[in-house]
Amino acid sequence: MKSLTCLLVILVLSGAVQAQEIKRNIPYADPAHERQVLDIYSPKDAKNLPVVFWIHGGGWQAGDKSGVQVKPQFFVDKGYVFVSTNYRLLPNVDMATIIRDIAKSIHWVHDHIAEHGGDPKRLLVMGHSAGAQLAAIVSIDERYLKAEGLSLDIIKACVPVDGDTYDVPAIIETAETRRRVHGLPQAKVGHREKFGGDPAKHRDFSAVTHVAKDKGIPPFFLLYVAEHPDTSSQAQRLGNVLKAADLPVTLFGGKETTHNKINADIGLPDDPATKALMEFLAAALKN
Numbered sequence: 490m491k492s493l494t495c496l497l498v499i500l501v502l503s504g505a506v507q508a509q510e511i512k513r514n515i516p517y518a519d520p521a522h523e524r525q526v527l528d529i530y531s532p533k534d535a536k537n538l539p540v541v542f543w544i545h546g547g548g549w550q551a552g553d554k555s556g557v558q559v560k561p562q563f564f565v566d567k568g569y570v571f572v573s574t575n576y577r578l579l580p581n582v583d584m585a586t587i588i589r590d591i592a593k594s595i596h597w598v599h600d601h602i603a604e605h606g607g608d609p610k611r612l613l614v615m616g617h618s619a620g621a622q623l624a625a626i627v628s629i630d631e632r633y634l635k636a637e638g639l640s641l642d643i644i645k646a647c648v649p650v651d652g653d654t655y656d657v658p659a660i661i662e663t664a665e666t667r668r669r670v671h672g673l674p675q676a677k678v679g680h681r682e683k684f685g686g687d688p689a690k691h692r693d694f695s696a697v698t699h700v701a702k703d704k705g706i707p708p709f710f711l712l713y714v715a716e717h718p719d720t721s722s723q724a725q726r727l728g729n730v731l732k733a734a735d736l737p738v739t740l741f742g743g744k745e746t747t748h749n750k751i752n753a754d755i756g757l758p759d760d761p762a763t764k765a766l767m768e769f770l771a772a773a774l775k776n
Contacts, residue, residue, distance in 0.1 A: 535606025546618025563756025621652025
């Protein structure tokens with residue numbers, strides 16, 4: 490495992506000098522696999538700030554906590570502590586183990602983020618693509634945090650970005666039907682295989698399956714590419730299930746963007762999704 494490093498990075502933003510402390514490769518398990526590590530970005534002399542907990546994408550098979558674009562810089566400048574986590578990947582572990590890694594990482598953050606200037610009572614869980622599914626399931630299915638001795642109440646808001654697997658059976662049927670009617674071969678390692686090959690598992694790993702009132706599910710901000718048929722349909726699906734349970738949800742469809750661009754643009758000046766996101770977070774943190 491890489492040794493723990495601590496850097497002091499000076500960022501120049503709009504002519505103003507911002508001090509940012511970065512601590513990398515902090516293990517969140519004991520003993521820890523080389524993937525069970527996280528990075529923390531915090532303002533210098535931070536104290537009791539809200540915490541963004543970020544989960545990277547990559548199809549549950551790839552990706553890294555370092556792929557965060559301008560997000561750390563942006564959130565630190567706005568007065569947040571930013572955490573980016575790694576987790577073990579398919580095919581080395583199964584989907585349940587991946588979700589348990591996320592819950593374990595959240596547990597570590599809850600217990601230790603005050604040492605890095607964060608407020609464990611103001612945790613905001615976010616993720617892109619595969620990370621969006623992980624963010625949603627750990628914020629809705631209480632079993633994973635409960636196994637860590639925690640409850641959903643520690644999460645103040647959840648922000649899944651352009652995920653397509655909040656309802657796994659639906660995306661399996663959609664993708665396989667699309668290939669079948671166009672005479673294309675089925676994917677060798679598609680969603681059916683990634684989520685365990687068992688319809689019961691497909692339902693169990695779907696956030697929509699576990700939505701219920703009065704269990705502490707936080708407000709959701711579902712960000713998605715408006716022109717993408719799968720991620721827009723999945724966002725609407727989860728949004729409708731949350732609304733049916735009288736749970737607060739905001740949907741934002743990004744226009745003229747792509748799956749990767751909508752993620753990379755978070756934190757950029759004049760990005761409409763970022764503006765809507767920050768308004769949502771401000772309201773969520775007041776509650």
